[in-house]
Each structure stands twice: as C-alpha cells, then as structure tokens.
Amino acid sequence: MPLISVVIPVYNEQECLPxxxxxxxxxxxxxxxxxxxxxxxxxxxxxxxxxISDLAERHPNVKYVFFSRNFGHExxxxxxxxxxxxxxxxxxxxxxxxxxxxxxxxxQKWQQGYQxxxxxRRSRTGENILKxxxxxxxxxxICRLSDVGIPPDTGDFRLMDRRAVEHFRRCRxxxxxxxxxxxxxxxxxxxxxxxxxQRHGGQAKYGLFKxxxxxxxxxxxxxxxxxxxxxxLGLLIxxxxxxxxVIIFLQKLIWGIPIQGYALLATGMFxxxxxxxxxLGLLGEYIGRIYRESQRRPLYIxxxxxxxxPKGYDGACIGGPANATSPxxxxxxxx
Ligand code: UDP
Ligand code: MG
Numbered sequence: 203m204p205l206i207s208v209v210i211p212v213y214n215e216q217e218c219l220p221x222x223x224x225x226x227x228x229x230x231x232x233x234x235x236x237x238x239x240x241x242x243x244x245x246x247x248x249x250x251x252x253x254i255s256d257l258a259e260r261h262p263n264v265k266y267v268f269f270s271r272n273f274g275h276e277x278x279x280x281x282x283x284x285x286x287x288x289x290x291x292x293x294x295x296x297x298x299x300x301x302x303x304x305x306x307x308x309x310q311k312w313q314q315g316y317q318x319x320x321x322x323r324r325s326r327t328g329e330n331i332l333k334x335x336x337x338x339x340x341x342x343x344i345c346r347l348s349d350v351g352i353p354p355d356t357g358d359f360r361l362m363d364r365r366a367v368e369h370f371r372r373c374r375x376x377x378x379x380x381x382x383x384x385x386x387x388x389x390x391x392x393x394x395x396x397x398x399x400q401r402h403g404g405q406a407k408y409g410l411f412k413x414x415x416x417x418x419x420x421x422x423x424x425x426x427x428x429x430x431x432x433x434x435l436g437l438l439i440x441x442x443x444x445x446x447x448v449i450i451f452l453q454k455l456i457w458g459i460p461i462q463g464y465a466l467l468a469t470g471m472f473x474x475x476x477x478x479x480x481x482l483g484l485l486g487e488y489i490g491r492i493y494r495e496s497q498r499r500p501l502y503i504x505x506x507x508x509x510x511x512p513k514g515y516d517g518a519c520i521g522g523p524a525n526a527t528s529p530x531x532x533x534x535x536x537x
Contacts, residue, residue: 204288205238205289206290208239208240208291209292211244213250216253219254222298229303233306238287241266241282243268243269245270245272254266258508267507287511289364290363300396305361311392317363318390320360322354322355326398333410336410344421348382350385369387422487432481435480443474
C-alpha cells in the first residue's frame with residue numbers, strides 16, 4: 203500500500219486546522235492509501251502549534267516541524283517536502299482553499315504514471331478583483347518569460363512523486379519559487395482542474411507586497427529576460443546616440459548649421475545615466491544573489507519536531523558545516 207505524505211505549511215491558521223484535519227482524516231478512512239500528515243508551522247503566534255501538537259499526540263501519522271520564526275511560505279513548504287517520507291508527496295494549503303477531497307484524483311493520475319500532478323484553478327472565489335487581476339497577470343508574465351514551462355493558474359497544491367521530490371530537494375536556493383522548482387524537475391507532469399474555494403477562516407497572509415516579492419523572485423529566478431531587456435535597451439540607446447552624433451556632425455559639415463550643444467548634451471547624459479542605473483540595478487540583483495548563496499546559511503532553523511521524523515535535516519547548504527559528511531541528512535540530499 204503506497205504511503206502518501208501530505209505537506210501542510212501553517213502560519214496562524216488556528217481557525218482552519220481542526221476542519222482541515224477532519225477532512226484529511228476522512229480521506230484516509232475512505233481510501234486504500236496510507237497517509238502521513240506533515241505540518242510545518244512557520245512561526246505562528248496563535249494556537250496553531252498547540253493544535254498540531256495535540257493532533258500529533260492522538261494520531262501517530264501526524265508529524266510536525268516547528269520553525270523558530272516565520273521563514274515564509276516557500277521555505278515552510280520546502281521543509282515539509284524535505285521531511286516527507288511517502289512514495290508521493292502532496293502539498294496543500296492549511297486554509298482549505300484547496301479542497302482535500304481532490305487528493306484521491308491527484309493520486310489516481312500519479313498511479314497512471316505521472317510524476318507531477320498539479321491542480322489547476324478553473325475559478326477562484328472569495329478573492330477581490332485586484333488580487334484576481336494581479337494573479338492573472340502574474341501567471342501570464344511568468345509563463346511567457348520562464349524557460350521551464352511553469353503552468354498558469356496553478357498554486358502549490360500538487361502531488362509529486364518520490365523521484366521528483368529527490369530532485370527538488372537538491373535545489374537549495376534561498377529566493378525560492380516552489381512551483382517553478384517543481385516544474386524545473388521535469389518528468390511527466392499533468393493537471394486536473396478545480397474550483398478554488400474561499401478561505402475557511404482567518405486572513406490571507408499574502409498581501410500585495412508579499413505577492414510582488416514572490417512575483418519578482420519567480421521572474422528573476424526562472425528567466426533571464428530581464429537581463430536581456432537591459433542589454434537590449436542599452437544597445438538601442440547607444441545606437442540612437444551614435445546616429446544622433448553623426449547627424450549633428452553632417453549638419454555642421456554639409457549645411458554649416460551650428461551645433462546646439464547643451465540641449466543635446468543634457469539629453470544624452472540623462473539617457474546614458476538611465477541606462478547605467480538600470481544596468482547597475484540589474485547587476486546588483488545578481489550580485490545580491492551570489493552574495494546570499496555564498497553565505498551558506500541554513501534555509502531554516504527548527505525549534506522542535508516529531509521524534510519519528512528523520513534526524514539531521516536542519517536546512518544546511520550542501521557541504522555546510524553541520525552536515526558536511528552526510529549528504530542525505532544535510533538538507534541537500536544527493537549533494
Ligand atoms: N503560510 C506560511 N507562511 C507564511 C505565509 C503563509 O506557511 O509566511 C501558509 C498559510 O498558512 C497557508 C499557505 O501558506 O497554509 C498559503 O497562504 P495564504 O492562504 O495566506 O495565501 P493565498 O491563498 O492568499 O495565496
Ligand atoms: Mg489561501
């Protein structure tokens with residue numbers, strides 16, 4: 203009987219957790235699969251941890267990882283995937299926007315031989331028009347720009363086969379876009395369609411600012427088009443200024459028109475200044491990434507976790523000091 207790990211990132215979801223577990227629990231009662239539920243608490247300040255600990259006490263297949271502070275949704279999801287031991291791993295939000303009842307459909311596709319099965323949103327209820335528009339625009343942009351074929355209108359709700367999981371685990375970058383990384387692993391991927399529900403309770407944790415940051419991470423992490431825009435723009439403007447210089451020179455030479463110096467100079471200066479600034483900004487972004495990776499900080503720091511989970515994962519980078527000799531436990535399996 204296959205073991206399915208369900209990974210649930212949690213941040214202040216006390217209103218949703220009891221209902222979520224009830225619905226998840228019903229799944230295992232009805233299906234032929236065994237389940238393990240890996241809750242990753244991302245530094246909640248409400249009763250979420252207590253609820254999860256209570257669940258873990260009563261149900262041996264409920265496991266947990268508690269972060270020492272809020273590390274963000276993408277890192278929490280990663281920690282859950284790191285610790286999952288199942289033959290397949292399902293990622294699901296804690297707020298019941300993604301109906302757990304779809305999991306058997308994901309499993310069915312997996313059993314048909316797909317390594318990644320993602321749930322694609324046909325509609326989204328309970329989200330305001332601005333968020334819906336931003337999401338729509340974001341998916342269109344990232345699908346256009348990225349080279350790895352990130353599917354549109356697809357959140358983190360998906361199933362990954364063990365093999366895809368192993369490869370996903372090798373990506374230890376800090377600015378993470380989990381959906382992109384899953385798409386990056388390749389393999390056979392397919393979609394099922396669903397209608398996204400409203401939040402069961404509590405508040406959405408992704409404000410517009412966090413969404414913009416995520417979108418930025420996605421675009422810079424999975425596309426080098428922004429870099430090309432800079433180079434293209436720079437070349438274009440250089441060509442134009444050269445052409446202008448030639449025209450002014452010819453005017454003076456052929457028609458004897460005096461050169462109107464300062465206006466042209468000022469324009470040229472501003473143009474070049476703009477190009478330089480944008481290029482510098484872009485370079486800064488890449489240098490910033492190199493800097494962050496070279497710091498080799500652990501991805502997350504765990505305050506507490508179930509005894510039954512594998513030991514040793516502490517989010518260290520490949521070859522990090524804590525786990526230099528044991529790659530499978532280093533948070534970077536297969537180093
Ligand atoms: N979440 C998290 N850490 C955070 C923010 C959110 O683990 O810093 C979890 C949250 O508890 C939920 C999931 O990530 O299970 C998605 O968050 P949310 O529902 O706020 O995002 P949205 O559905 O609005 O995109
Ligand atoms: Mg949500």
